[in-house]
Amino acid sequence: xxxxxxxxxxxxxxxxxxxxxxxxNAGKSTLVNAVMGKKVAITSNTVQTTRHRFxxxxxRPDFQMIMVDTPGLHKPHDALGEELNTxxxxxxxxxxxxxxxxxxxxxVGTGDAWVAAQLxxxxxxxxxxxxxxxxxxxxxVEKMRAAAAELAPWDHVIACSGATGEGVEDFVGAVVSxxxxxxxxxxxxxxxxxxxxxxxxxxxxxxxLRSFREEVPHAIGVRVEEMNYSRKKNLDSIRAIIxxxxxSQKGIIIGKRGAAIKQxxxxxxxxxxxxxxxxxxxxxxxxxxxxxxxxxxxxxxxxYGEGL
Numbered sequence: 001x002x003x004x005x006x007x008x009x010x011x012x013x014x015x016x017x018x019x020x021x022x023x024x025n026a027g028k029s030t031l032v033n034a035v036m037g038k039k040v041a042i043t044s045n046t047v048q049t050t051r052h053r054f055x056x057x058x059x060r061p062d063f064q065m066i067m068v069d070t071p072g073l074h075k076p077h078d079a080l081g082e083e084l085n086t087x088x089x090x091x092x093x094x095x096x097x098x099x100x101x102x103x104x105x106x107x108v109g110t111g112d113a114w115v116a117a118q119l120x121x122x123x124x125x126x127x128x129x130x131x132x133x134x135x136x137x138x139x140x141v142e143k144m145r146a147a148a149a150e151l152a153p154w155d156h157v158i159a160c161s162g163a164t165g166e167g168v169e170d171f172v173g174a175v176v177s178x179x180x181x182x183x184x185x186x187x188x189x190x191x192x193x194x195x196x197x198x199x200x201x202x203x204x205x206x207x208x209l210r211s212f213r214e215e216v217p218h219a220i221g222v223r224v225e226e227m228n229y230s231r232k233k234n235l236d237s238i239r240a241i242i243x244x245x246x247x248s249q250k251g252i253i254i255g256k257r258g259a260a261i262k263q264x265x266x267x268x269x270x271x272x273x274x275x276x277x278x279x280x281x282x283x284x285x286x287x288x289x290x291x292x293x294x295x296x297x298x299x300x301x302x303x304y305g306e307g308l
Contacts, residue, residue: 014063016096016179017055018127021070021119023111026101027131030162032056032069035172039271040192040199041069042206054194057186063176064184068095097125097178099171100152104130104140104159108147116151125178128154129171134161197224200272204240204284207267211260212252219245220253221292229278236276239283243292250286261286 020028029041040056058065098119102112119126128151130144141159149157156174160167192199201222208220226239242261244250254261265282272280 010062012062012181013183014176014179015065015182015185017066017068017094018097018099018175018179019068019070019095019122019124020099020101021115022101022131023103023115026103027162028069028101031101031129031131031160031168031171032067032162034162034165034168035065035067036191038191039275040194042202042209054192054198056192057190058172059184059186059188059190063179064186064188065172065175065179066185095122095124096180097127097175098122099127099129099175101129101131102144102148104132104136104144108144108151112148113151119152125155126152127171127174127178128152128157130157130159132161132163133159133166134164197227199275200224200227200238201240203271203275204242204264204268204282206271207264208242208253211264211267219249219293221289233279235279235281236272237281237283238272240285242284242286243289244286245289245291245293247288250288253286 020031022028029043032041033039033043035058036056041054054069056067056069058067100115100119102108128148130141130148133141136144145157145159148154155178158167158171158174160171162168186193194202201224205220205222208222221243222240223243224238224240226237228237229235230237242253244253252260253264255263261284265284268284269280269282272282
C-alpha cells in the first residue's frame with residue numbers, strides 16, 4: 001500500500017483498497033469501468049484479457065475507493081499464465097477488502113471454489129459479487145447466492161451488472177461500508193495509476209482481441225515505442241509494435257493488403273482520441289518474437305504480471 005500523501009479529507013472520511021479477483025471472464029474489468037463511469041480497463045470475451053494489475057480510483061466527497069483489477073485466476077499453461085496468477089494472488093496482500101466475482105450465467109464450480117480458497121490468505125473483509133445480472137433471471141440468482149454462500153464467510157453478497165449498471169451502486173456501498181476511516185491516497189482528479197503508454201498499448205490489444213479468434217489473441221503483446229504531442233496541431237503521434245510468436249500470426253494480423261491491421265488502427269484510434277482528448281496519428285507495425293509467452297524475461301519486458 002502506498003505511503004499516504006497529504007491530501008486533506010473531512011472527518012469521517014473513508015478510504016481504502018479493494019482487490020477484484022475471480023476466474024477469467026468473470027466481469028472484473030467491466031465492473032471497474034461501470035464503477036468509474038468511463039473506460040479505464042479493456043474488456044473482451046478472450047481469456048487473459050487483463051494482463052496488468054492496476055488501480056482505478058473512485059473519489060467522492062465522503063470516500064475514496066481504490067479498486068485493484070487483476071488478471072483472472074486460472075490453471076496456467078505457460079510462463080505468462082503463471083506470471084498472471086502470481087500477480088493476481090499478490091494483490092490479495094495488504095488490502096482492506098477483497099471482492100470475488102462469480103459469473104452468474106455459469107454454475108458455481110471447482111474453479112470458483114479454488115479461487116475462494118485463495119481468499120483465506122487475505123485478512124481483508126470479503127464481498128461476493130454475482131456478475132452479469134442482466135443475463136439471468138431472479139430464480140437463477142437466488143440459486144447462485146445459495147451455492148456461493150458455501151464457498152467462504154462473506155461480509156456482503158451483491159448481484160450486479162457492469163454492462164447495464166444495475167446493482168453497481170450497491171457494490172460501491174458494500175465496499176465503502178467495509179473501508180476504514182483514512183486519508184485520500186490519491187488526488188481527486190486521478191482515475192488510474194496505469195502509465196499512459198500502458199493504457200495506449202492495452203487499447204490497441206483490446207481491438208485485436210475483439211477482431212481475431214483462436215490462438216492469435218493469446219500470442220499478442222503490444223508495446224508503445226514512441227509518443228509525441230504537438231500542441232500546435234493538438235495531435236498525439238503514437239508508434240506501437242504488435243508482437244506475435246509466429247510468422248503465420250503476423251500475416252493474419254496484417255491481413256490481405258494490410259486491411260486487418262488498418263481496421264485495428266481505426267478502431268483503436270477512436271478510443272485513444274477519447275482517452276487523450278486530442279487527434280491521434282497511430283502507426284502500428286507487427287513483429288515476430290518467437291515463443292515470448294514461455295520466456296519470463298520477455299513477459300516482464302512487456303510489463304505483464306509482477307514485471308510491471
